[in-house]
Amino acid sequence: MNPFRYLLFFALLLTGAVSVGAKVDSLDIPSAVMQKTLRAAVVLPNSYAKSKAAYPVLYLLHGGGGRFSDWLSSTPDKMLLHNLADQYNLIIVTPEGKT
Secondary structure, three states, rough: OOHHHHHHHHHHHHHHOOOOEEEEEEEEEEEOOOEEEEEEEEOOOHHHOOOOOOOEEEEEEOOOOOOOOHHHHHOOOHHHHHHHHHHOOEEEEEEOOOO
């Protein structure tokens, strides 16, 4: 194996070991009243998996014409919500608002 492959292998190995932080999950939320399913993204801080404590929840709405994923994909810093969730130990929810 050439030296470049070794370097690439170790870089990928280190990236996997260092990437401990907030986790993002998308949820489908059925609404019987609206007769449709809406989506939401939930950002959980890294400490959430190890703790039984209650966490505050911050709901971020996307505004007119937006989507639930805009806060995660359209901000200049793509890790903004991840970093905020970890820094302040809070859950961040970005729900879909289309009616």
